[in-house]
Amino acid sequence: MLHIHDLTKKYGGKQVLDGLSLSVGPGVTGLLGPNGAGKTTLLRCLATTLSYDGGRVDAFGLDPAHAVQRTALRRRLGYLPQDPGHYPHFTAFDLVDYVAILKELTDRKHRHSEVRRVLAEVDLTDQARTKVRKLSGGMRQRLALAQALLGEPELLILDEPTVGLDPEQRMLFRALVSRLGESRTVLLSTHQTEDVAALCERVVTMVRGRVVFDGTPGGLAATAAGQVWLSDRAPSESRLFWRTANGRYRTLGDRPPGAEPAEPGVEDGYLLLVGEAA
Numbered sequence: 001m002l003h004i005h006d007l008t009k010k011y012g013g014k015q016v017l018d019g020l021s022l023s024v025g026p027g028v029t030g031l032l033g034p035n036g037a038g039k040t041t042l043l044r045c046l047a048t049t050l051s052y053d054g055g056r057v058d059a060f061g062l063d064p065a066h067a068v069q070r071t072a073l074r075r076r077l078g079y080l081p082q083d084p085g086h087y088p089h090f091t092a093f094d095l096v097d098y099v100a101i102l103k104e105l106t107d108r109k110h111r112h113s114e115v116r117r118v119l120a121e122v123d124l125t126d127q128a129r130t131k132v133r134k135l136s137g138g139m140r141q142r143l144a145l146a147q148a149l150l151g152e153p154e155l156l157i158l159d160e161p162t163v164g165l166d167p168e169q170r171m172l173f174r175a176l177v178s179r180l181g182e183s184r185t186v187l188l189s190t191h192q193t194e195d196v197a198a199l200c201e202r203v204v205t206m207v208r209g210r211v212v213f214d215g216t217p218g219g220l221a222a223t224a225a226g227q228v229w230l231s232d233r234a235p236s237e238s239r240l241f242w243r244t245a246n247g248r249y250r251t252l253g254d255r256p257p258g259a260e261p262a263e264p265g266v267e268d269g270y271l272l273l274v275g276e277a278a
């Protein structure tokens with residue numbers, strides 16, 4: 001279980017985490033927020049790659065601000081950063097093996113069997129001897145996930161894991177993360193409201209370093225009830241509308257003349273919330 005209380009972080013004079021509090025339990029929790037909301041900063045603080053200025057983090061009873069406990073916590077978490085550094089000339093096996101060495105898996109036989117295990121978990125056994133530069137984007141992302149799974153961490157922190165994936169790869173990745181969430185705490189950031197609707201039991205929305213929504217994807221959709229409209233003509237007053245695939249206009253907010261109500265989705269709730277909080 002992960003508890004975050006009143007977390008603050010500034011870069012120079014800029015407040016990026018602004019007294020953020022949150023508790024995260026087993027299953028998949030999605031972190032949604034506009035660019036610059038502080039998602040990566042929060043995930044890096046939790047992954048112990050960045051220190052915070054104030055507040056408290058308690059992960060499995062361990063405090064990352066405390067040096068000894070930080071080391072113990074690192075053994076229990078896996079982190080997929082936003083820009084995982086790929087070494088193009090390494091094979092998939094050697095790359096994960098290299099991370100395993102950094103993670104202090106010193107016994108060679110045990111380490112190699114662990115590398116094979118995580119490659120199998122992300123379905124890359126057949127690519128173990130393939131150079132990273134020859135892997136597709138989806139395979140590289142699964143490889144980055146494989147290194148995060150070394151040592152069977154109880155907490156998985158994934159920063160925009162589906163970015164750049166085509167729809168089929170995204171679906172495969174979602175299935176994989178969903179399976180991982182059955183036995184672990186998974187916290188992932190994303191810009192994709194579809195990922196959240198398809199994958200997350202819980203969604204946390206962040207704006208300017210604070211939590212503005214914490215609930216189920218259905219609950220986020222429900223916040224838009226009575227504020228989603230469909231019409232044949234573009235509304236003249238609204239800022240929040242777009243033309244849908246069937247040529248009708250979807251408007252968020254006040255009812256445009258002649259519009260009929262529509263079923264709200266996660267994206268509608270998110271856009272209204274972020275629009276109001278901005």
Ligand SMILES: Nc1ncnc2c1ncn2[C@@H]1O[C@H](COP(=O)(O)OP(=O)(O)OP(=O)(O)O)[C@@H](O)[C@H]1O
Nearest residue numbers: 011012016033034035036037038039040041042082
């Ligand atoms: N090392 C840094 N030094 C200075 N400012 C930074 C640094 N890292 C991030 N920032 C700033 O902090 C703010 C929050 O950035 P962060 O990357 O945490 O947001 P985010 O929600 O993950 O955004 P995105 O969705 O675009 O990845 C941004 O305004 C960013 O420019």
